[in-house]
Amino acid sequence: MNKPALNKPAILALEDGSVFHGTAIGADGQTSGEVVFNTAMTGYQEILTDPSYTRQIVTLTYPHIGNTGVNAEDVESGGIAAAGLVIRDLPLIASNFRSEQTLSDYLKSQNVLGIADIDTRRLTRILRDKGAQKGAILAGPDAEGEDAVERALEAAKAFPGLKGMDLAKVVSCQAPYQWSEGEWDLGSGHADAPQGEHPFHVVAFDYGIKRNIMRMLASRGCRLSVVPAQTPAAEVLAMNPDGVFLANGPGDPEPCDYAIKAIEQLLETDIPLFGICLGHQLLALASGAKTVKMSHGHHGANHPVQDLDTGKVMITSQNHGFAADESTLPATLRATHRSLFDGTLQGIERTDRPAFSFQGHPEASPGPRDVAPLFDRFVAMMQARR
Numbered sequence: 001m002n003k004p005a006l007n008k009p010a011i012l013a014l015e016d017g018s019v020f021h022g023t024a025i026g027a028d029g030q031t032s033g034e035v036v037f038n039t040a041m042t043g044y045q046e047i048l049t050d051p052s053y054t055r056q057i058v059t060l061t062y063p064h065i066g067n068t069g070v071n072a073e074d075v076e077s078g079g080i081a082a083a084g085l086v087i088r089d090l091p092l093i094a095s096n097f098r099s100e101q102t103l104s105d106y107l108k109s110q111n112v113l114g115i116a117d118i119d120t121r122r123l124t125r126i127l128r129d130k131g132a133q134k135g136a137i138l139a140g141p142d143a144e145g146e147d148a149v150e151r152a153l154e155a156a157k158a159f160p161g162l163k164g165m166d167l168a169k170v171v172s173c174q175a176p177y178q179w180s181e182g183e184w185d186l187g188s189g190h191a192d193a194p195q196g197e198h199p200f201h202v203v204a205f206d207y208g209i210k211r212n213i214m215r216m217l218a219s220r221g222c223r224l225s226v227v228p229a230q231t232p233a234a235e236v237l238a239m240n241p242d243g244v245f246l247a248n249g250p251g252d253p254e255p256c257d258y259a260i261k262a263i264e265q266l267l268e269t270d271i272p273l274f275g276i277c278l279g280h281q282l283l284a285l286a287s288g289a290k291t292v293k294m295s296h297g298h299h300g301a302n303h304p305v306q307d308l309d310t311g312k313v314m315i316t317s318q319n320h321g322f323a324a325d326e327s328t329l330p331a332t333l334r335a336t337h338r339s340l341f342d343g344t345l346q347g348i349e350r351t352d353r354p355a356f357s358f359q360g361h362p363e364a365s366p367g368p369r370d371v372a373p374l375f376d377r378f379v380a381m382m383q384a385r386r
């Protein structure tokens with residue numbers, strides 16, 4: 001059974017003074033972070049393990065979360081990265097042929113807090129109207145006692161906020177590694193992708209990289225060397241890459257000066273560059289544009305994004321709270337995509353060399369695949385340079 005037997009209390013408090021009382025479904029204790037809502041109807045496991053959610057507490061607008069349990073194959077990184085989970089209802093039973101553990105047990109085993117049985121519609125309306133909020137969850141014994149609400153509110157207000165926070169270097173790998181696993185398949189799972197005689201050597205900066213991005217590159221004939229976020233450009237060039245990939249990642253892109261400097265230097269070469277999410281924002285910054293903090297960001301799996309050249313609309317998965325500011329693009333950058341929700345810049349390319357980037361990202365197995373052609377484009381750029 002999924003339901004906590006003892007109905008342990010949990011409290012969620014926001015910086016604006018809002019308080020929600022619910023049930024603890026994960027670890028006991030206290031957590032704080034920026035509270036954001038995600039509108040995806042599926043993929044809670046990919047969301048929780050996306051390193052870009054570091055220091056964020058995620059509430060899912062879809063009411064039933066946990067139905068399909070969790071499994072070892074669908075993780076996007078080594079474990080849960082989100083600072084906490086907020087849901088309406090945890091179903092009684094987790095049922096799926098791939099399920100290995102319940103969501104509740106998974107949260108507990110990773111020492112991550114979760115709160116259920118709260119009005120996530122009320123919460124989402126607050127976040128939509130006031131913007132992402134600093135927040136805190138208290139769960140279990142911490143949520144008991146007369147002063148529990150006061151402590152929760154204090155913890156919420158004490159969170160410093162993500163603006164100015166450099167988290168890429170915090171979540172990045174500490175040493176380089178190789179990646180060869182390809183995209184998931186029902187029969188073979190995550191087998192190593194077959195590589196031709198001359199695979200493209202891609203050096204990927206790990207700012208908080210999601211595994212499925214690496215899989216999509218590997219499945220397109222790339223041999224990946226993943227390097228820590230603070231690796232200098234000279235070290236990357238010494239690895240003789242066919243292309244360089246700039247990963248997604250958490251936090252504010254602006255303070256990542258080491259990354260911006262390395263990208264500036266790589267932009268002086270003719271090596272193709274491809275960036276996603278944080279990597280997109282860093283390419284913009286390294287090219288002379290600016291980034292801004294959005295009010296509640298984009299977090300979901302069905303965001304329409306328009307290709308400005310063809311007019312075609314892609315359905316994309318999104319998770320970002322910062323954005324490259326289109327009004328600051330220098331002459332060397334061209335806008336290629338925009339959000340059809342709110343007009344936010346979603347894609348750019350350099351006009352003077354092979355480099356481009358995109359704000360949305362690919363999800364693991366069930367997610368939208370409209371971004372796949374961007375990966376093909378990167379491979380075509382590397383092919384053209386050979």
Ligand SMILES: NC(=O)CC[C@H](N)C(=O)O
Binds near residue numbers: 052250251278322323
């Ligand atoms: N998914 C990402 O890479 C997010 C980038 C950045 N941390 C943001 O919130 O905008």
